[in-house]
Amino acid sequence: MKRSILVTLILLSILALGLGSCAKSAAKNGAPQDKSLETIKANGKLVLGLDDAFPPMGYRNENNEIVGYDIDLAKEVTKRLGVQLVLQPIDWNAKEQELNTGKIDCIWNGFTITEERAKNMAFTKPYLKNAQVLVVKKNAAYQTLADLKGKTIGLQAGSSAAEALESNSSFKASLKQVVEFKDNLTALMDLEIGGVDAVIMDLIVANDNIKRSGKDYRILSESLSAEDYGVGFRKNDLALRDAVQAALEAMAQDGTLASITTQWFGSDISVVGK
Secondary structure, eight states: OHHHHHHHHHHHHHHHHHHHHHHHHHHHTTTTTOOHHHHHHHHTEEEEEEOTEETTTEEEOTTSOEEOHHHHHHHHHHHHHTOEEEEEEOOGGGHHHHHHTTSOSEEOSSOBOOHHHHHHEEEOOOSEEEEEEEEEETTOOOOSSGGGTTOEEEEETTSHHHHHHHHOHHHHHHOSEEEEESSHHHHHHHHHTTSOSEEEEEHHHHHHHHHHHOOSEEEOSSOSEEEEEOOEEETTOHHHHHHHHHHHHHHHHHTHHHHHHHHHHSSOOBOTTO
């Protein structure tokens, strides 16, 4: 009897050690420790960080309300997750810090997926295609990137426009000066008064601004880089990232994503599930 009990205890000890080892291994891979979705649901809210001067993705309307394409997508996603959407304007130049210190739960605001950013955070799959382009005055003589040699270029600090410029070293070296602004709208105002000769910005945002403002701007046909928009999360918040991705895919399947996209852009230019 004693021998039987001893054998049983030994087997239970081995099993416990094995389970502990598996748990440690899984924890090392991040799965059991990832309570990001659980935390969001427990808090009952998702805090979305954004630049509130980035139309049409996220911006303030005439009533000072934050609206935009990304806002409408996020409202539908959080509705499906059963939580409240909280919009938190941030300094775009400090967006990663805002995310990693827990002040926001995600960055969702025409946020370009880049190789460098993907090293430090978790992204959804792309939901829109975009490009970095140069906006100039309609009557300017510039037609190509080469025409801007010796000129002054403006862009938003901490933006993918800055990263695109850095990756095109020959073009950057040809410029006289690069001026950084807090947001694209300020950069375009400087273009209007002649402070800069061109502004590098997102194609989708540039098209919307020209249409909305009626200003005499145009976009050079030669772009600086092609890119994709995604939603950014903390590196280990994979459960939350995957839940948002699943909601976007469900929206694509049932036609909600196409409907929202068409309302904002006139056609369904989303790329989820395509």
